[in-house]
Each structure stands twice: as structure tokens, then as C-alpha cells.
Amino acid sequence: MSLLSINKIYKIIEMAELIYGKRGSERTNKPETFIDKLSYYLEDFNITGRYSVSVLQEYIDELSEEEKAEVIALMWLGRIPSGQVPEDFTNLIKQVVELIPRNYATSYIIEKSLLAKYLRDGLQKLDIWSSASS
Numbered sequence: 001m002s003l004l005s006i007n008k009i010y011k012i013i014e015m016a017e018l019i020y021g022k023r024g025s026e027r028t029n030k031p032e033t034f035i036d037k038l039s040y041y042l043e044d045f046n047i048t049g050r051y052s053v054s055v056l057q058e059y060i061d062e063l064s065e066e067e068k069a070e071v072i073a074l075m076w077l078g079r080i081p082s083g084q085v086p087e088d089f090t091n092l093i094k095q096v097v098e099l100i101p102r103n104y105a106t107s108y109i110i111e112k113s114l115l116a117k118y119l120r121d122g123l124q125k126l127d128i129w130s131s132a133s134s
Helices: 006-020 032-045 053-059 065-079 089-097 104-111 117-125
Strands: none
Touching: 006 053, 006 065, 006 117, 053 104, 065 089, 065 104, 065 117
């Protein structure tokens, strides 16, 4: 990673875990009732005290286009099954630039409920993740 600092990645992981939980959102596995939807809506506006998705969105928006491409490439790397040989990280960044529209990059990143897991796994595949930070 040439532009994206490891501290920024750790910050994204920290925010994503506060929003979606340690391993992703529990919401995806349960049928949602009206009360659930209302509760999640209120959470997103920070009324219940949980971290808001809008805070993560603002943080990601502040990243440069190149940094966003690196975040997405790291997510993609983290999604590759353990048994498979991971792609070259530089090649993944090029694919992101070609496939993900610039104006959609922030939304693409924040809509992933497993964002923290993907980034953590991507860092592990690059031998960057430190167990002290988990």
C-alpha cells in the first residue's frame, strides 16, 4: 500500500466493528420487523449511542480516490478464500480503478457489513496485521 496508512486502515476497522459488530452485522441473519428497522434507523442517527454509519461515510469520503481504491483492493484480497493464491495487490488496485466508479467507491465500502473482517483478512494476507491491534 503506497498511499493508505496502516493507521487509517485500523481506524476504518475500528469504526466498522463499532457499527456492524466484530464479525459483521447480526442483522443479515435475522428477519427484520418494523421495530428492528426503526431501531437500526435510530442507530444510524446516533440516537441510541452506537456509532453511526454516517461517521464512517464521512471518514471514507475524506480519503483520496487512490486511498479508496486501496481500501477496496484490500477488501477484495481479504475475501479471497484461504486456500487460493492471492492476486498481486497492485493488480487488484488496477482492477478496482477499472471496475468501481469513483463516485460509488465510498458507498461500496460502507455497505459491506463484513468490512472489518475483510480488511483484517487482507492485512493478514499482506503480512501486515498485528495481533496486538486486534
